[in-house]
Amino acid sequence: MSRKLVIDPVTRIEGHGKVIIQLDDNNKVTDAKLLVVEFRGFEKFIQGHPYWEAPMLLQRICGICFVSHHLCGAKVLDDMVGVGYSTHNLITPTAEKMRRLGHYAQQLQSHATAYFYCIVPEMMMGMDAAPEMRNVLGLATANPALVKRVVMLRKWGQELIQAVLGKRMHGISSIPGGVNNNLTAEVRDRFINGDATIPSMAQMLEYAMEGLDLFYDFHEKNRAMVDSFGDAPALDMCLVDDNGDVDYYHGKMRIIDNDKNIVRELDYHDYLSHFSEATEEWSYMKFPFLKELGREKGSVRVGPLARVNVTKSYSTPLAQAALEKFHAYNKGKSSNKALHTNWARAIEIIHSAELISALLSDPDLQKDQLVVTATEAMWTGEGVGVVEAPRGTLLHHYRANKEGNITFANLVVATTQNNQVINRTVRSVAQDYLGGKAEITEGMMNAIEVGIRAFDPCLSCATHALGDMPLEVTLLDAKGNQLDERRK
Amino acid sequence: MNAASNLTLDYFDNDASLIYGIGNIGRQDDGLGWEFIDCLETVSACTKAEKVKFYQLNLEDADLISYRQRVLFVDASKDSTVDSFRLYKAEPKMDVSFTSHAMSIETIMAICWQCFGKIPEVYVLAIRGYEWELQLGLTTPARHNLSLAVSHMSPLATIE
Numbered sequence: 170m171s172r173k174l175v176i177d178p179v180t181r182i183e184g185h186g187k188v189i190i191q192l193d194d195n196n197k198v199t200d201a202k203l204l205v206v207e208f209r210g211f212e213k214f215i216q217g218h219p220y221w222e223a224p225m226l227l228q229r230i231c232g233i234c235f236v237s238h239h240l241c242g243a244k245v246l247d248d249m250v251g252v253g254y255s256t257h258n259l260i261t262p263t264a265e266k267m268r269r270l271g272h273y274a275q276q277l278q279s280h281a282t283a284y285f286y287c288i289v290p291e292m293m294m295g296m297d298a299a300p301e302m303r304n305v306l307g308l309a310t311a312n313p314a315l316v317k318r319v320v321m322l323r324k325w326g327q328e329l330i331q332a333v334l335g336k337r338m339h340g341i342s343s344i345p346g347g348v349n350n351n352l353t354a355e356v357r358d359r360f361i362n363g364d365a366t367i368p369s370m371a372q373m374l375e376y377a378m379e380g381l382d383l384f385y386d387f388h389e390k391n392r393a394m395v396d397s398f399g400d401a402p403a404l405d406m407c408l409v410d411d412n413g414d415v416d417y418y419h420g421k422m423r424i425i426d427n428d429k430n431i432v433r434e435l436d437y438h439d440y441l442s443h444f445s446e447a448t449e450e451w452s453y454m455k456f457p458f459l460k461e462l463g464r465e466k467g468s469v470r471v472g473p474l475a476r477v478n479v480t481k482s483y484s485t486p487l488a489q490a491a492l493e494k495f496h497a498y499n500k501g502k503s504s505n506k507a508l509h510t511n512w513a514r515a516i517e518i519i520h521s522a523e524l525i526s527a528l529l530s531d532p533d534l535q536k537d538q539l540v541v542t543a544t545e546a547m548w549t550g551e552g553v554g555v556v557e558a559p560r561g562t563l564l565h566h567y568r569a570n571k572e573g574n575i576t577f578a579n580l581v582v583a584t585t586q587n588n589q590v591i592n593r594t595v596r597s598v599a600q601d602y603l604g605g606k607a608e609i610t611e612g613m614m615n616a617i618e619v620g621i622r623a624f625d626p627c628l629s630c631a632t633h634a635l636g637d638m639p640l641e642v643t644l645l646d647a648k649g650n651q652l653d654e655r656r657k
Numbered sequence: 658m659n660a661a662s663n664l665t666l667d668y669f670d671n672d673a674s675l676i677y678g679i680g681n682i683g684r685q686d687d688g689l690g691w692e693f694i695d696c697l698e699t700v701s702a703c704t705k706a707e708k709v710k711f712y713q714l715n716l717e718d719a720d721l722i723s724y725r726q727r728v729l730f731v732d733a734s735k736d737s738t739v740d741s742f743r744l745y746k747a748e749p750k751m752d753v754s755f756t757s758h759a760m761s762i763e764t765i766m767a768i769c770w771q772c773f774g775k776i777p778e779v780y781v782l783a784i785r786g787y788e789w790e791l792q793l794g795l796t797t798p799a800r801h802n803l804s805l806a807v808s809h810m811s812p813l814a815t816i817e
Contacts, residue, residue, distance in 0.1 A: 214791055226683075286716060305716070306764060309771035316716075317772040324717035337711065 188617055190599045198604045201596040203588075203621060204452050212578045220249055220569040221345060227565065227580070228339050233282065235339050236275035236330060237558030240268050240418070241565040243343035244554030248438075249569060250345040251547025253554075254419065255438050258547070261538040264347035269418050270528045271333035271340065272556065276417065277377075277521040278326030279559035280473070280514050283625040284380055285319040288511050292387040296619055297612035315379070322376045325360070325367050329525070332356050347540035354535055361529050370526050374487070377522040381491055381515040388512070398601070399507025399620040401593035403468050404432055404459070405475035406586070408557050415480040417557040424459070424469060425479055427503045433459060437555040440564060440581075456588050457581060468589035470505075471561025472624060473513035478503040485523030491516045507594050507623040514625075558583050560625050584626040594620045661746045661780055666703040666811045673726040674706040675777075680733055681712055686786025686799040689733040693784065693803060702811045714760040719768040725777040730762050733799075734783035742806040747779040782806060 191200040215223055224242030228235040247253030252260060259265075286305050293311070294303040301307065309316040327337055332352065334340020342348050363369030368376070388395050408420035422440070424433040435443055446455040447464050459467030469475070483489040495504075495512060528534065551568045561583030568577040584591075598620040602613045669676060676697070682688035691710045697703050706729075709721075722728050734743070749766035762781055770776045784806050786799045795803065 211791065282716065306767055306771070309768050313771045316768060320716045320720050320768070320772055323715065324720050327715075327717055339712075 188595060188621070190595075190603060190617070192603070196603075196605055198596070198599045201592070201599040201617075202451060203592055203595050212580055215567075215575050215578045218575050220246060220567065220573050220575055223565075223567055223575060223578070224343060225339070225341060227578075233279055234275065234558050234560065234563075236271050236334065237556055237563050238565070239334070239340055239343055240272055241554040241556045241558075241563050242567075243268065243345075244419075244556070245552035245565045245567050246343075246345040248552025248554070249549055249567065250543040251549055252346045252541045252543050253552055255552065256547070256549065258541065258543075260347045260541055261536075263351055263533050263536045263538050264540065265418070266528060266531060266533050267333060267348045267351060267539075268343060270352070270525065270534065271330055271342065272418055273521045273524045273528070274326050274329040274333060276559050277373075277518060277525065278323050278330065279625075280518045280521065281319060281322050281326065281380075283559070283622075284511065284514050284518060285316075285322075287622050287625075288514075289380070289383055291615075291619060292383060292511070296615050300611065300615075303615075318376045318379065321368050322373060325373055328367055329360055332360070344540065346543055349539065351536060351539060352534040357529055357534065360525075370522075370529065374519070374522050374526065377519045378487065380518050384512050384515045395508045396506060398616075399594040399598045399623065400505050401470075401507065401590050401597055402427060402505045403470040403590040403593070405478040405503050406469040406471050406562060407476040407479045408437075408555060408562065409434075409479060413479075413481045414483065415476045415557065419556075422555070422562070423479055425503065427505065429478070429501065429503060432462075437564065438553045440553065440555070441566075444581075452588075454585055454588050457586055458589065464589065469586060470590045471583050471586040472510065472559075473517050473561075474504060474510040475561060476557065477513035477516060483520055483523075485520055485527065488516055488520035488523055491519060507598070507620050510623040560584060561586055584624070587624050587626065591621060591624050591626060594623070661744050664744055664780060664810075666697070669706045669727055669729050670703045671705050671727075672707075674703075675722065675725045675728045676703065676706050676708045676731065677718075677722075677728060678708070678710040678731045679712070679714065680710075683791060683793060685788040685790055685792050686795055687733050687789055688793075688795060689784045689786050689799060689803055690731040692795060692800075693731045693782070693806065696803070696807050697811070700811070714762065714765050716760070716768065718760075718765050719772055722765065722777050722779070723769050723773040723775060728777045728779045729782060730779065731782045731784065732762075733786040735786065735789075736783065739783055739785040741802040742782060742784045742809070744780060744782050744809075747781050749776060782810065 187204040189202050189204060190198060193199050211227060215226055218226060224239045224246060227242050228238040244253060247260060248255045252258045290303050290305055290308045294307055296303070298307070305316060330340065331337040334342045335350065342350055359367070361370045363372060404424050404426055406422060406424045408416050409423040410416040410420050413423065422433075422435050422437050423431060426432050433443060443459060444457050445460045446457045448455055456464060456468065458464040459469070461467065477492065477495055480492070483492055495516060550571070553564065553566045555562060555564045557563070563583055564581040566579040567575055570576050595617060598616050602616040676694065678690035678694035680687045680690035682691050694708050694710050697708065730747070747762050747766060749770050750761075750763035762779065766776055766779055784799070785802050786796070788796045788799070
């Protein structure tokens, strides 16, 4: 009798998803899917609102990567009022650097959450460890000093976000054509030197380096597993500058194959003419792909692993050294290995910290040229914004009528870009860990989740009322009859 | 769960206390935690305590509460056994049902203890909500529950 295994919802990722693994009579995996069952509807919700509200409202999609949504929306508004990249009337250096500072701070704290909260406990305790141990509390018991440093790392990042964007969450600093504040020298010095409540910049760099060391240690002890787990081939995509190096705020979209040949390089304003989206009746989440190559060959991976695969170098020394090691280990090819995403994330934590450090020393942050004022004649009424969010390439596209009210909004979030490759990863892990087995253990179930969590997917920024975050595991037969169910 | 049904806001009306509203006002009744804080500010209740409003708990909240003697968390509840609201004292717990999207109050307390070697007295005001769609504003029954909770916690305060 064939069997169907359901993991619902997947724990420790943003929002809710459901995994269904179809087994045949011999317990061989015949199919595996990640289903996204929640529909947010933000694209409809925003229609009719004044255009300038979009970056404020759409960042509410997410409680983790809200800065990315805010900045992506701000870039769209720049275009709409006639001072964006589509018009070549650019915002001031101070405005762009303030946005970048907030962006890097968010990447630091978002990656720190995903890495230290979800991934490091699993690396240190093992995928087969009891669930009550392989979590941050198990880690806090085993190494409270490490968790305290992580708490302070997150706090530092959050406070910097608050200083730059005006609020700890869902900031208000970016406006059409610029920003509404700079960074005073006094505030800057607090983040460089630290005080009684936050660590110094130098300490942040130490903490960031510690994260990479944890990965190296884990890799050393589990090389075969790390280098084979969740192998899911795909193209890699991210924004790059003129040198071919990743740029988290602006650049061309570069897409490479596994040999690092450039498959496509495009202005993101032309995204729609290059990409199409497939749909499946079993998921609300679409499957973007390059039109010319089709879905099978044209699906892309975005996020830390894609960026580390694509970028040729980094501008900062510690991250550059780590990148060289990563590139050498993978022999100049792109890595398709799910757990190498955690390696890439650890490198990006360091790179983010170094980028912040460099920006904090930039006197442009104290200058007063914050906004380029647009005239009515410059109004275009349409814009596209793309940034590299922590989870990958994020696109916003709005149109507004002559009254300035939104008539159209399209959001392509990183997790949607990764939809195909996440499904490939789930299938790969299921085949390796579940195929041919007579019993499904907790460790096997967790392996599926580890594969998904490597992408740090944000399936929805759902409600989080008390008492509503269970893990349910349901085993169904071919006819949909429930064979077993577990809940934790 | 330790009931604390006789507690009022007077207990938190000092500068060593924190009142923490959790929620998302864009998701109907998920905004109950924030609305509670707004009510307190509207009627100038519990003015000495610090009040904060965030979407979700996160690791750094272990640090935030470590400086306090008393903390009141206010959140929406989907628990059908909560009639209108429930006030209880929370205890640190090695909670294994958490997600990165929503760390539990008990988890934050446990991390606070593990990392900082101290822990405040923590209470939870769970207010029953019913609808969680993408929409601004509380439902009528949730607003009624909020009113009951505010009246209970601050007998001299009423909301419309």
